[in-house]
Structure formats: C-alpha cells, structure tokens
Amino acid sequence: MKSRAWWRQRVNFVIFLGPAILLTVFFFVVPVLIDIAVSFTDLGRSLRVTRFTTEHYERVFGGDRRLTDVMALTFIYVLGTLALFNVTFGLVLALITTSIDKVSGGFFRGVWLLPRMSPSVLYILLWVWVVNPSQYGLLNQILMTVFGLEQPLDLLTTAPIALIIISNGFIGASMGMIIFTSAIRGIPEHLFHAARVDGAGSLAIVWYITLPALRWPISFITIYQALSLLVSFEYILLLTKGGPFYDTTVYALYIYRRAFQSGQYGYGAALSLFLIVIGIAVALLGWRFFDMKRLLQNPRIEVQ
C-alpha cells in the first residue's frame, strides 16, 4: 500500500506532463525511428516495402553525383544568407535603429518585420511579381524607366541563387535584428556615456562597447540561424521550385523533391537522417547558450 503522497505525485506527473510527453514521443522519437527503418528499405511511390537494402547509403556516399552539387549549393546558400543578412544585416539594423530616436527606430524595425509577419505563400508571391521577367515586373519597371535599362531582366533564370539568398535574407535579418536590439537595450546606458566622455566616437563605441556585449547573442544567432537555413526550404520551393533544373535545390529541398516528387521515400529517409543528425548535434551545442543555472533552478515548494 503506497502512501497518499506517493499516489498524488504520480497523478500530478501524469496530469501535468503526460500529454506533453505523449505528443513528444509520438511525433519526435517515433518519426526518427521510422526514418531509420525506412532508410533501409526500398519504399517507393506504392508505399509498400518489398525488400531491405543499404543501397540508399551507397548512393549517398558516391552513387549520386547530383548530391555533390546540391551540397556545394547548400554551403553557398547557408553561408551567404547568414553572412550577408541574418547576422551582418540584422546587426546593422539593430545598431542603427537603436541609435536614432525611438519612434523612428521602431517604425523601421516594424518594416523589416513585415516579411516575417507575412504568410510564406504571400511573401513569395510578392517576390514573383517583383522579379517578373516581363516589363511589368516591378523591378524591371523601375530599372527600365528610372535607370534606362533596355531589356527586362529575368533574374529567376539568370541569378536564381542570388534571388533565394536575398528573399530568405529579408526574412532572416529580422530575427537577428530583434535579438540584437533587445541585447543592445540591455547594455547599461552609463557604459555608453562613460565611453563618450572618455573620447570614443560613434564607431569606436560600437567596436569597444556594443559588439563585445553582443558576443553571446551573435554566436547564438549564427548557430541557430545556420541550422534553420540548413533545414528549411519553404521559400525556395515556392519561389523557384528548386529550379531552373536543380540550380537552387538545397539539401533539404533535395530530400523533399526526392521523396515527394520522385517518390523515393527510402532514399529521402536516408538523406533526412544526415540532416537529423546535424540538427541534434547543433541542438546539443545550443546548451552552451543557455543559462543552465537559471533554467534548472530548483523549485522551492516541496509539497506535491
């Protein structure tokens, strides 16, 4: 016969944590296991397993020549977007909007949040219109009337990689902007005052005071945004469908196309597995960014 307190503890655990654990196990752990299992089968469009095989892994390590291109592209895409927009431009926006007056700063931050606040389908629709290859595309109209361009540009075929970097970057920059802005706000104001009195100019203040204080947020954004760029393909799928041909098919989109367009679920699962491993590794790396002491702080009531 267990004591009432013992029972109450069990019941509380089930009531409070039960649903969360159930959902998590069912939608995180089980899919990973399914993914591993499926990657060793020939599961295809028929959704039927006929035999077990390791040929997908053989393909990954040598058999798939397109995969090398895809990985090179992924590298350029992630690094380019990260370096140009998510970190650098996000930082620039945060620095500038916090150094002008509050209302204007908030307004410009609001403008840059607009892409993040818009549904993806709509956001990309705007891009499709802006870069429309006919003379009706907004960009072409401006280039042709204001800058006297003769022929309309077709960026979707001539510069698709630049296009996916910019369209993702416009969204990515806002995350860094928000995080950096709140970090800059958290720097004690008298440090800026002290630096000014000590003779530092605006740039020197950024270099000696602001940037050192942003060390953690910057590395946090770098790691997390790199991961999110690596695994997301929504905007690319909507904008270029990975094309022309495979020119803008990054790794994550390649998985998607293999699985859902070519119906090679087994191969898609094998490809996914690598991304899942990277994802878990980065997530583990993420521990470093959190204040574990605060997170794990012990509850102060012992009654159950």
Added chain:
Amino acid sequence: MASIEFRNVIKRFGDVEVIPGLNLTIEHGEFVALLGPSGCGKSTSLFMLAGIYLPSGGELLFDGHLVNEVEARDRNVGIVFQSYALYPHMNVHDNILFPLRFKKTPREEALVRVKAAAELVHVGELLDRRPSELSGGQQQRVALARALVKEPQILLLDEPLSNLDATLRLTMRTEIKSLQKKLGVTTILVTHDQIEATTMADRVICMRGGGIEQVGTPDDLYLRPASLFIAGFIGSPPVNLIRGTAENGAVHVGATVFPSEGIRGDVTIGLRPEHLKFAGDGLRGRIAEIEPMGREILYVVDTDVGHVRVLEHGSAAAHSAGEAVHIDFSPTEALLFRTSNEKLIAGANVCPPRRAS
C-alpha cells in the same frame, strides 16, 4: 583646470522642464558639491557638463567659451559614475587605458600614465583583473583612475560613494578630497548625502526643483540655512521645527512664549537637536523616548509645543524615560524662518521660554 559658468541654462526632456534656468559659476580648481534630493536636477546638470545631455537653452561656458554643442569627447572632462561604469569585458589596465586610445597618446607614454594613475589610487596590483573580480571599493578606485588618466580639466563625480559600505565611504571621502587638493583639478561632486557634501567640498550648492536654493560653505549651510528646506535637509538628526506667531516681542506657540526680537507675523523656529541641552530652566517637557546612537543619545521630549529631539553626547543615558526636564538653547544658535515664504529671517533672534518669575 577650467572655470565653469552656467548662464541661465535650461534643460527640458520632452515637455518636462527639469532645469528652468540655472546660473552658477565655479572657479578654477574648486571642489564644489551639488547637493539635493533625488530629482532636483543635480545629475542632469552634471551630465550637461559632461556633454552627455545638451542644454535646451542658455549658455554653458568653460573658461568663458561657449561649449553647449561641443561633444563629450572634446570637452576633456573625467567622470565617475554612481555604478562606476567600468567596461565589463576589459581588464583594469585596459579600462584605464581606454581614454588614452582616443587621445593618440604614444604607446609608451600611455602605458606609463596608466601605471601612474593606477598607483595614484592604489590599484597598481590589480591591473590584470576584470571588473567583476573587484570589490566595490576597488571598482571605484579604478573608475577614478580612468577619469584622471587623461588629465581632465574638470572632474565630475556622480554619487561616487553611494554604493560603498559605511567604512569604505569614510576612507574614500578622505582620499578623493586629498587627491583633488593634490591635482588641483576643478571637481564637481553630485550627492544627496549632506555629510559627503559638507565634508568634501569647499563650496556646497544646494539644489531643489531644478534651481539653486543656496550656495555657501558647509558652515554657512549648517549655521545660516537660507530656507526651511535646507535647514531640514542639512543636519542629522533633523532640525526641530516649531510654528508660532510673533507679536509684542515674543513668539507664541499655544500657551508657550519664546521671547524674541525684531520680528512680527507667522514664523517657524528651527532648533538643531545638537544645539539643545537639558538645564534647570527653559522649555518644559517630559522625556518620551530614548534612542542610543553610539557616542550620542537622542532624546525625544514631549513638550507643550510637540515632540522635540535633543542630542546629548555620552554613551550612557543620563536621563530616563518619563523624567521631567527643561530644554535650553542659545539664542545665537536658534533659527527663525518666515512661515509664509520659508526664508530665513536675518537679524532676528529667539530665546527659550523662561519660568515666570
């Protein structure tokens, strides 16, 4: 060194006028304290001197030159903030070196000067430490060194001692004062602590509501406070205030009569607890409470004119609660204020009530 002049300086934050028009002159090499309760505009004035805030109107002059718009970094002032504002990611050495980076001081000379400044405030041993590894007092010294290393013409101290414990405060008070005398730099101290102001500064400027209430030496403020506000603000325990009406050569407070000269109308008598003593004659009362304060004892005496605080030297109480006493004071030490405008009435005096003879 520099002389400083505020000419009708105004400061507004949005629609709020914090300083309606400040006039003040500070001489070369003077040590001045801006004293007042929080929100009286003393820190705002200091920040305008530093170039952190820009005046909304009026003229701010250094050595007779208009500096209203000159940037903080060109003013050559040193400042110590209440929180010290040490750069958290730099060690002590780099903190002190920081101002010299922007003065294009040759590397060799800069290093020598950092060392000298650190020695000056006794933190020569701590150059490799981070601010977070220093005690409050050490941080304060480093902040001083950083303010002094560029040889400023003006040194600004914004409540520099308020974050230190009582003993350390005493040491730093003396040290800063002697340092200022040694360097001769024009120094302005902002504080809400009257003891800090009166012990350190040559001249104390008492501020209230963005304006100057009184300027004077510490003695002036204590012995001849210009207003009820200053009398109440300076001195601890606070001054006893007794309201009455002056007519026919005496101040009447209820049935009690204080003989006086040279005044008429509603007045307030100010009596400092330390100027009161128990005697055979004077204001009658009964001791209500006894508060030992170490070297002194504070008696709260219940009298016909209300509670009166009396401070006596000595560590053991010479009187006990409930005892009937008489309180005496010297007419030269009693203060008289006009109740209506709260200003000191010069040339008037008041005596303790006497037993009818």
Added chain:
Amino acid sequence: MTTVPLTTSPVETDWAQLARRARWTNRARTSALYAFLIAVSIPIILPYFWLVTIAFSARTGIAETQVLWRSLLVLVPAIIACWVVAMVARNLRRMLAGFAVVAAITAVAFITLVGPSLHLGNFIFLVERDFASVVRSRVGEVRGATQFPSVWRAFWNSIVLAGSQTIIVVTVASLAGYYLSRFQFPGRAPMLRSLLVLHAFPVMTLIVPMFLMLYYIGLLDTLFGVILVLVAFELPFAIFIMKGFFDAVPWDIEMSALTDGASRRQAFVKVVLPQVTNGIIAVSVFSFIRGWEEYIFVFTFLIRNTNWTMSLYMFFVRDDVMGVDFGVVSAVGVFYLVPSLVLYAAAQRYLMQMSIGGVKG
C-alpha cells in the same frame, strides 16, 4: 605620483571650432542613418504597397503600376510633411494640428488622384465561388479553370487548424511548463535539458517519416493529422516560453495559497495561472499565426481541395489565375495577409516579452 605628474598641459582649445564640428558631424550622421534606413526599407514597403493598390484598383488584369505611382505621389510628400511637422512643432498641440492639416490635404489629393481608380471588384472571390471562370471569361478563355472550393471553406479550415492547434498547444504547454517550473521530481534536470534540444530541433527534417507515419495510421489528408503534427512541433518552444513565465511568478503567492489550504492543483488554477496571462496570450497568438501561415505541412499532408487552408487557396489561386488577373490574386493576398498583421500588431507587446528567455547575456 612621482614618476609622471598628472597635471594638465596647457593646450589652447578652439571651442568654437569644436562646436561647429560637433554640429556638422551630428547632422551628417543622422542624415546618413536615416538615408540608409529609408533606402533599405523601400524594397520591402514598395511591393506590399503595390499589392494593396492592385487589389483595390486593377481592372485590366495586368499588373499595373499606375495607381501605385500615383498614390506614392500623394503619400511620400505627406510622410515628409508629417516628419517636418514633428521636427518643427514646439509642443504636442501644434504637432497634432500640423498632422491634421497634412492629413486633410493628403485626403483631398488622394481622393482626386487615386479615388476614381479604386473599386472592390477584385474581391469577387468572396461571393463567387467559381470566380476563376468568371475572370477567365473576361479575357475570352472559357475552359481550363481550376475548380476552387469556396474561399470561406478555406478560411474556416484555416481557423479550425490554427484555432484548435492553439488551444491544444496552450493547454498542454501550460500544464507541462508549470510542472517543470514548480515541481521537484526525479529526472527533472535531464527532462529540461532534452526540452532545450527539442526546442532547437529542426522539425522540417522529419517531414518524410511524418508523412509515412500519418499514412500508416490513416490520418493523411485529414485536418486532424496536420493539427497533431503542428501541435507537437510547436510544443517544445511553447513549453519553454511558458516555463519562463511561470519562473517569474513569485513563490510567495503560491506558498500563501498553500498555507490558506489550497492543494497544488488548486493553487495552479486559481492563483498561478492568472499571473501568466501575458504568457498565455503570447503563446496563443504565436501558435495561431503559425497555424494560419502554415504551408509546407498542409501542402504535403492535405490533398483534397475541401481540406484546403488559406495558404493552399492562395497558392492555387496564384497558380491558376496568375497571368490572367493580378487583381484577384492581390485581393486574395490582402484577405489572407490582414489577419496575420492585425494579430501581430495587437499582440506585439506580449510577443516582445517572450523573446528568447534564458539565453546568456
């Protein structure tokens, strides 16, 4: 003190020159910063503005920019005027008066220049289910239009998807967040650590196995299946945020509730939960918007067009009617975008509070 005297060297300072320089650099700096911000914001503002003008004015079916430029001709001077007023005005009264004048002039100019072009015809999809055929027949094409479900059907589906997802996420996350924040139990630390891993876990990588799983358990092509998936993926983040809010509730009030005779469950419902309303609002809004915008999972997991959500509706309208009528596509876009923006704007105060609690400073 003996080595180097800390005395001031007598240097003549040209104060007037310094003041001039300060004034000049300040102005240059401010103008440069504003110029930069305006320049980089144009590529964002312009397309959105274009979308709105097309939705309310396009007639020919082509993506015209006439109305866009004309309304900019009115609005840009108006914005500059407002700015000048704000700079020049000495007090709030005068500033408001200035704004009123600018607004009046702008309104008149807008009505005369842009007004005649405005119409609501492009919102035909709200009343006409088979609007695609209507639109096509205007340009002479009779056949080939996609059979669209009613937009209200998609709207309803999106509301159901986002709404029920939100309710489940908030309920489960509040329970779990509270337990993790306030209860001591064996395995608490590892559980919190793994929560952090899940918080950062890239759910997109699970799309293939998730598709297969939904297929095996028969939830493919059902709203319920997508809802469950979205709930699971939102959950770690929501729990994390809720735990942060619970952590901030003072212990004293909970302790006094217990002393007053409440059980911990009662204390949770009656005392603690009301303290975290801001957190609940933040998590709700965030989940709702996520569900409202969701595209990839619904695109992959929902097949029948009666199950379409707004994002799919938008996508297929764009696919089908595009090139035929930009006006209708824009109108659908505005109809789809506005709820998101309104929610963001209304809840912005709460969303800012959740930021990324717990990251080292």
